[in-house]
Amino acid sequence: xxxxxxxxxxxxxxxxxxxxxxxxxxxxxxxxxxxxxxxxxxxxxxxxxxxxxxxxxxxxxxxxxxxxxxxxxxxxxxxxxxxxxxxxxxxxxxxxxxxxxxxxxxxxxxxxxxxxxxxxxxxxxxxxxxxxxxxxxxxxxxxxxxxxxxxxxxxxxxxxxxxxxxxxxxxxxxxxxxxxxxxxxxxxxxxxxxxxxxxxxxxxxxxxxxxxxxxxxxxxxxxxxxxxxxxxxxxxxxxxxxxxxxxxxxxxxxxxxxxxxxxxxxxxxxxxxxxxxxxxxxxxxxxxxxxxxxxxxxxxxxxxxxxxxxxxxxxxxxxxxxxxxxxxxxxxxxxxxxxxxxxxxxxxxxxxxxxxxxxxxxxxxxxxxxxxxxxxxxxxxxxxxxxxxxxxxxxxxxxxxxxxxxxxxxxxxxxxxxxx
Numbered sequence: 001x002x003x004x005x006x007x008x009x010x011x012x013x014x015x016x017x018x019x020x021x022x023x024x025x026x027x028x029x030x031x032x033x034x035x036x037x038x039x040x041x042x043x044x045x046x047x048x049x050x051x052x053x054x055x056x057x058x059x060x061x062x063x064x065x066x067x068x069x070x071x072x073x074x075x076x077x078x079x080x081x082x083x084x085x086x087x088x089x090x091x092x093x094x095x096x097x098x099x100x101x102x103x104x105x106x107x108x109x110x111x112x113x114x115x116x117x118x119x120x121x122x123x124x125x126x127x128x129x130x131x132x133x134x135x136x137x138x139x140x141x142x143x144x145x146x147x148x149x150x151x152x153x154x155x156x157x158x159x160x161x162x163x164x165x166x167x168x169x170x171x172x173x174x175x176x177x178x179x180x181x182x183x184x185x186x187x188x189x190x191x192x193x194x195x196x197x198x199x200x201x202x203x204x205x206x207x208x209x210x211x212x213x214x215x216x217x218x219x220x221x222x223x224x225x226x227x228x229x230x231x232x233x234x235x236x237x238x239x240x241x242x243x244x245x246x247x248x249x250x251x252x253x254x255x256x257x258x259x260x261x262x263x264x265x266x267x268x269x270x271x272x273x274x275x276x277x278x279x280x281x282x283x284x285x286x287x288x289x290x291x292x293x294x295x296x297x298x299x300x301x302x303x304x305x306x307x308x309x310x311x312x313x314x315x316x317x318x319x320x321x322x323x324x325x326x327x328x329x330x331x332x333x334x335x336x337x338x339x340x341x342x343x344x345x346x347x348x349x350x351x352x353x354x355x356x357x358x359x360x361x362x363x364x365x366x367x368x369x370x371x372x373x374x375x376x377x378x379x380x381x382x383x384x385x386x387x388x389x390x391x392x393x394x395x396x397x398x399x400x401x402x403x404x405x406x407x408x409x410x411x412x413x414x415x416x417x418x419x420x
Contacts (some may be wrong), residue, residue, distance in 0.1 A: 024137035047078055068373040075116055075134035080109035080168045081144040081154075083244035084100070091178060092144065092154050095122050102185050103178040104144055107244065110174045113183045121156045124379065127343055128155035136366060143167065170244070204245040212242050223261070228268060229284070232261045232291040239293065259296050262288055266300070268308065282311050282319065288357055302389070309393045321360050328356035329366065336373075349373055364394035380417060 079094050079106045091103045094110070097119055102110045116136045122129040123144055130142045141164025143157045159167070179185045204212065235258050245252060271286035289304040311319055335349035343355035353370040355365065371386035387407040391400055 006080070016076075026182075039387065050238075056205060073116075073136050075114045075136060076139045077112040077114055077119070077121070077132075078109060078139065078141045078164055078168060079104065079112070079121060079144065079156075080164070080171055081106060082139070082167055082171070083107035092123050093180075094144065094156075096120070096184065097277060099184075101179075101181040102174050103180065104174055105178065107171050108174045108178075109168050109171045110179070111186045121158075123154040123156055126378065128347065130156040130158040132158055140166070141165070178265070190341075204242065208242065208245060212238065215241075228261055228265050229287045229291075232258070232265065232287065235261065236291055236293060255295055258293060259299070262296060262300055264293060266304065273311065278311055278315055279319075282308065282315070285311070286361070289361060301314070302392075305389060306392055308362050319360075319362070321363060325356040325359040325363065328352045329357070332356070332369070346377060348372055362393060364390050367393060371410075378417075380410045380414040384414065 222230040263287040269281040272281035332349045332352035335345040339345035367390035374383035
């Protein structure tokens with residue numbers, strides 16, 4: 001199957017006049033003819049509104065009033081992010097009515113005083129928001145939930161007061177330097193159970209400590225037996241399960257140990273390559289890539305993918321695309337079709353492409369298609385990264401020059417977005 005390159009257009013009228021802008025290139029066999037570049041670009045174009053429609057329907061953005069010292073006459077908003085292994089070191093902006101008010105780290109919360117009325121709370125993703133009609137004197141709770149994968153994002157969820165109170169109990173307030181709008185966000189003292197310096201103390205129960213010790217012994221045994229792949233999986237599981245209760249020093253040590261194992265796996269794969277054991281090397285690189293936690297992604301993710309791209313390019317015959325990867329691509333195609341009526345399906349399509357890329361990270365077209373969806377979501381930085389990976393996976397693609405220009409445009413849009 002051959003996939004011509006088509007530009008995404010700004011309106012249905014423009015789409016009617018489209019012509020191909022580059023020569024066709026031969027793709028890996030996907031088994032999904034409806035996911036050709038033309039069909040995919042057309043599906044995305046159909047989701048774009050006609051000119052002028054959005055500006056005619058969207059009400060003016062409500063201004064955020066300055067909070068007075070008194071709570072009387074205002075609503076209280078609690079926004080929090082529970083501690084999770086995924087994205088553990090990242091901080092994410094929190095917006096109230098399109099104004100960034102705080103940057104929320106792992107296991108952090110903030111409190112804001114707002115005028116009664118309708119307010120919209122979100123992270124970067126403008127489609128996964130919490131919209132709340134607030135009343136004076138009432139408390140409202142919004143949980144920021146991190147979803148991880150090839151690309152990551154957070155969603156805002158309005159939760160019941162009793163749920164929010166319970167889930168916020170072990171968390172810490174955002175640091176003073178991460179409060180973007182002090183007129184809205186109220187400074188908070190450290191929550192109960194926290195050390196005076198703001199560091200989070202160990203909070204494991206005796207039963208958890210016993211289970212952690214057993215899990216650590218098992219991981220250490222795998223490491224001593226030179227089973228680095230098993231050790232990585234077990235240490236990552238420890239981090240995910242017990243990380244919230246570890247003291248800061250123990251958490252940092254565990255992170256450093258995981259990085260050490262990832263480096264050892266990379267070296268082991270490189271050694272297998274040197275001995276012409278390419279398929280063994282590919283399996284090791286795949287284990288390392290899928291076991292890389294978010295805190296180590298900047299160091300390892302792209303480098304491991306490039307190793308995989310290089311290996312696959314020299315394998316004869318090349319590795320087959322697993323049927324499970326094709327299934328996720330089919331799911332992504334269906335989600336794109338449904339997104340015309342339900343825009344939230346675009347997130348599902350992105351998630352499905354991520355699942356396929358975990359199974360077949362050498363599949364170039366999936367990076368390209370994911371980039372198109374991310375551009376539609378105005379996640380320009382992630383979109384540019386996907387297009388860059390497409391170019392790295394398919395360096396001789398006949399549409400490389402056009403894709404590179406699109407990547408540069410996305411990089412500029414990301415810079416411009418942060419300036420605002």
